[in-house]
Amino acid sequence: MFIFATLVLAFVVVVQWRASARESSANLDYPPQGRVIDVDGTPVHVLIAGSGPDLVLLHGASGNVRDWTYDFTDRVSKRYRVIMLDRPGLGWTGRLPGKTGPWNTSAETPMEQAALLQKAAAIVGIDRPIVVGHSFGGAVAMAWALNQPEDTGAVVMLAGVSNPWPGDLGWTYTVTGSALGGGVIVPLASAFVPKSYVDSSVESIFQPQAAPEGYAEHVGATLVLRRESMRANAQQVNFLRPHIVKMSKRYEGLSLPLEILHGDADTIVPISVHSEPLSKQVKGANLTVLKGVGHMPHHADPDAVEDAIDRAAARAGLRKSP
Template identity: 45%
Template sequence: MIKKIAKTAGLGLALASGAATWKSNRNDAQAEADYPPIGAFINIDGTRVHYVIEGDGPPIVLIHGAGGNVRDFTFQLTGKLAKTHTVITFDRPGHGYTDTLHANGESPAEQAALLKAATDALGFPSAIVAGYSYGGAVAIAWALDFPKATDGLIVMNGVSNPWTLPPSKLYELAAGRLTGPIMATSLSAFAPESLVQDTMQSIFAPQPTPEGYLDYIGAGLTLRKTTLRANGKQVHTLLPHIEKQSLRYPSLTMPVEIIHGTEDKTIPPSIHADVLSKQLPYAVYTRVENVGHSVHHYAHDEILAAVARLTKS
């Protein structure tokens, strides 16, 4: 009887696993069909990088946050910046339609080197570099490793300094060798709409999610198995990179703009922007009142002003 029960349970688990995999594959394919690449591709040493270029003028590179893609910027911000600048927006490794570099979770420095090489190949040897959230860490790594090619640095709600409270346990699970494939497949297959809505609410609070944003951004792209795994590994392994990176901040000499929402609960300014502004006393620090983890949507005037200051520098 016990053997029969075990056999039946094993068959049930196998069927459930097969059903989850089938539904996950279907959802991933549907997300890519509904939200195809909106830019072009460039190959950097065998790694395919997806990018969007808009406008004309001095170049500025935009680097998105954890789980995001180029659409987070092209929703509104790039159109405004493109009136005066050439705006180059990249999908980071493992996000959107850019390949991963390896299976261990790319460091900010590795990502910066890839995107810098892509910018060079596109014909822009130097640029203003702007990063949002996790992308802020990548932008800072870019400025640290390529200072002569960084015309200015903008850190928007950016990760910049070590923290004590760990991020969501989901990142660790997604990064795990055993737990990662299971969790990524399960979320890709069965993530409820409420999860997407709650995530958006946490990003934009206390402001509302902008009208039309959810239809444009394509949450299904973030919920693909490959993106969940890549994002989980990058976030889970980020802290030691930030600890080492932050020791080098005094070497930054280019003009720096820090823009951070005062109500940001995801990347609290007290841990990141406030500290970074003291590490870089010459930086222009703009605290945006009544805005949370979404200055790239709710502080366009402040961002445009920062870009204008850097362009004049």
């Protein structure tokens, strides 16, 4: 029994040591690209580029601001002041108080995430922004508008989560989002998941398109393998649905310009479940269906995304009509 306990303890030590070493490597390889500001004790990573009307970009699950800086920021920073924000627990933004720890299962809701990021945006002097949300970031973009409808210029949804879905999201989120998974499985995954698995996961997100050359290296995919980031990502996704149910009942009260882009080949966030219903819930919403495009429209069809942002800006009176 003593030998068994010693072996278990040794294994735990090795797992935690290896996870810490990989986290340190990821942190060194992918430092903050922007400024980390304090928001009521929570660090928030903000990256700003360009000038013009304020344009907020919110990344999806497992992501960070580097998703936008691969090439999309260069496209829009010539005519917008682009404010990119890491969501709580991801990239270089910390988690909210009471949400940390290996056995925690309390996730940041979309409304809580939006409130935190809106405080960060206020610190950098934002004014009636166009808020762009991709995937999970779409839920936060809608929460942003619900939180501050009068102070939000427009919303642009890119394959965004907006409505309740049938069924569950798969066993990986269920397990890693649980207390036991967060305390036991997450450190194991952080320590031993191979780079080949990370690369194949990135490729799967882009299907049926291929990931752009060098994308996985640029975005710092290993940042999400850090233990706290992995837990944050899993918990936020795993416990998202009840909050989406509540939020979706309030969409009809919104009157701001809403541009929705969604690929009809997206199997991760299906257009029929999310964007098609949303286009009917908000008066004046404009839905653009991207034929043959998967879950990453800002990479697969960036011209269409730029056009949608320009339309939103014009509808909000922030720019002349394109």
